[in-house]
Amino acid sequence: MNATIPPMHTALSVLGTMAGQYIAAQGQTAQAKQPVPANASTQQSTVTATLAICDICKVRPKYFDGQKTHSYCGKTCATTAQNKHIPNSKPKRNKTSKASRRLCDHCHKHPKYNDGTTTHSYCSKSCAQKAKAAGTSAAQPIQPAKSVRSFFHRVLTVLTTASRSSPTTNGCLLCGKAVKGKGHFCSQACTSRAEKSAPGLLEVPQGHDTFKSVADQFKTSWRHQTPCPAVRKVHKVIASPASIAKYEAYRAAVESRGNFAAAGRSAGNENRRWHGTTRECNLGDNGNSMLCSSQTCSLCCILRTSYNLNLFGKKTGWGRFGHGIYTSSTSSKSNDYSTNVNPSKLKAILLNKVVVGKGYKMTQDNTSLTAAPTGYDSVLAEVVNGGSLNYDELVCYTNDAIRPSYIVMYDA
Known part of the structure; x- marks a missing residue:
């Protein structure tokens, strides 16, 4: 046999097309059993065709596995949907694994430190120094995409400005809470944040x-x-x-x-x-x-x-x-x-x-x-x-x- 076996995604696409055609045919048969108003056949055809098309690319038919018609034509579009956080597209994750990834890479007890832009590998300078002394290489900090960082920066600016606009006339310049005595910060924690x-x-x-x-x-x-x-x-x-x-x-x-x-x-x-x-x-x-x-x-x-x-x-x-x-x-x-x-x-x-x-x-x-x-x-x-x-x-x-x-x- 000289014929080349088509790739899996091509085969799935063909099956999806056939499934889509079958669903469309079934829909038309069901419609034929009832009185059909003017332009109803055109409307039904359009709706059925739309339902049979991938929710992401809007070009290829949805994948049919023999029992179920999925929302997307293949893995590529399913992954795209997952990255865009489309409902019901994100697979379930192991909660224990997710929680463990949030913990310090050295002590595995405290959450990793996040400075508002970057999630670092360790919970504190102390653990970072201990890990360095032990020869442990730090994982690459998790940094959101530039557009995401920009968005969160704008949100943080709005929230910070709102908190600073508190009616408290001697409010902390960081959190807005009232300051006892002299100074510009309500606590050592806010003072340390400012000094950084x-x-x-x-x-x-x-x-x-x-x-x-x-x-x-x-x-x-x-x-x-x-x-x-x-x-x-x-x-x-x-x-x-x-x-x-x-x-x-x-x-x-x-x-x-x-x-x-x-x-x-x-x-x-x-x-x-x-x-x-x-x-x-x-x-x-x-x-x-x-x-x-x-x-x-x-x-x-x-x-x-x-x-x-x-x-x-x-x-x-x-x-x-x-x-x-x-x-x-x-x-x-x-x-x-x-x-x-x-x-x-x-x-x-x-x-x-x-x-x-x-x-x-x-x-x-x-x-x-x-x-x-x-x-x-x-x-x-x-x-x-x-x-x-x-x-x-x-x-x-x-x-x-x-x-x-x-x-x-x-x-x-």
Whole structure:
């Protein structure tokens, strides 16, 4: 015999066609036994033909196994239906096997960690390190398709925004629950989650106490003879725990020398001061909270590693009070230094926490300074008649004396 045996799927397709024709014939016979209204034969033919066609491809006839007509023409379309989660197309799974796949690959006790985008192989860093020490290779993390990740990201954003818009005016910036005492997070769990995103930003809801505090400071400290622009967004800066620890250690050292808390001031005589700088990217626009990678975007560099005295003078070329980091209590003064490289309807300005300590008051320029005078921690440049300043400035001379706290986005 020279005839070639047809592939299985072809044979099944032929059987399906025959079955479909048989069903159609049976339907026509049954219809012939009853009175047939006008156009009924055409309608019946169309319906019967439609029922005999595969539910997925809509081209090939449904597969008939001799006893039952299935919903699809073959395995390919059945698999497609399964992937699309069409009802009754998904085979039953072993629940025990499914549950076990969700457990940590090392301890097999706790669920695998999911960061919102990726399901990792282990439940925690501890198990991941133990598995690495034992020489166990991690399975490839389960990552949903890009479109699915995008969808869940949008859903998460909506839910997070909704929770942050809670009537609670001092709600946690992550979950919206009420915060006891000072701070922006309701628990250590939320604090840890935020720290994992460092360096980064968290938007502060407009009804939040923090938004009002920052926006009010911006408005009341606008002293130029121009209308104060409206504040549109406030973002909390999330710095790494290591960076915050260095700042707090410096503040504690200054406090131990000056005993400011005993005099009714904040520890280290800490104050909030403005700083304007260059923004090359569109950070803060239209919900964009991703820091850019440019080494010349001053805003993102400050957010990533805080202030760096090694970069002094690269933008302005000089400083009235020498080699230091300059801030001001006047928002409109710092606005003069806030510039956009890309077109934007908004401008960005930083509100920082600064350890002022014991400030040395100056009214005239001294460009040779590289540190505060002996016995002092900073320089307070004040406005007086006959002085060189129109607006105040605060200058510190060590990187750890300052950390960015908020980004304020306002009308350009």
